[in-house]
Amino acid sequence: MTRLFCAGICLFALAGCGGTGKPDALPSGGKVTFNKTTPPVGALVVFHPVDPAFEKRIGGKPFGKVKDDGTFALTTFAEGDGAPEGEYGVTIDWRPPAKENKAGFSLTEGSAGPAKLKPKYGNPQQPFIKVTVKKGDTNQFSFDVD
Numbered sequence: 001m002t003r004l005f006c007a008g009i010c011l012f013a014l015a016g017c018g019g020t021g022k023p024d025a026l027p028s029g030g031k032v033t034f035n036k037t038t039p040p041v042g043a044l045v046v047f048h049p050v051d052p053a054f055e056k057r058i059g060g061k062p063f064g065k066v067k068d069d070g071t072f073a074l075t076t077f078a079e080g081d082g083a084p085e086g087e088y089g090v091t092i093d094w095r096p097p098a099k100e101n102k103a104g105f106s107l108t109e110g111s112a113g114p115a116k117l118k119p120k121y122g123n124p125q126q127p128f129i130k131v132t133v134k135k136g137d138t139n140q141f142s143f144d145v146d
Helices: 002-015 052-058
Strands: 029-034 044-049 063-065 071-073 086-093 129-133 140-145
Touching (some): 044 052
Parallel strands (some): 029 140
Antiparallel strands (some): 029 071, 063 071, 086 129
8 A cells, every 4th residue: 555655656746747838938039141241121030840749849939020130039938038948940031021001001911022032941841041049058040041
């Protein structure tokens, strides 16, 4: 009886060690340039987790939008919180902005027109860019695209 009780306590304690909770996001982001000079303002940078189970665990993909100075901050759980530690394939999608009417409403849904970057930057199944977000690192990445 004592052995059964001890075994039950051990199993109960181990059940709490499964790591099913969401991992912490580490501050991360970086800078994107087009042909080493121009910031691709408005481009969408997405970090695709290499491990599909990890993507499911965090509930999606960290992403950020390139600002006027070329910088971006990643968002996973809350705006600008960063990305959880792990390996990622990176896609960058830059398209002309949607056209707006005089009232400021979009006349087209999303972006207007084809991608301005080569297709190699937009394939999450075979990412051209790969990065690792690590605890203790700055996790600031620089990408020059063409």
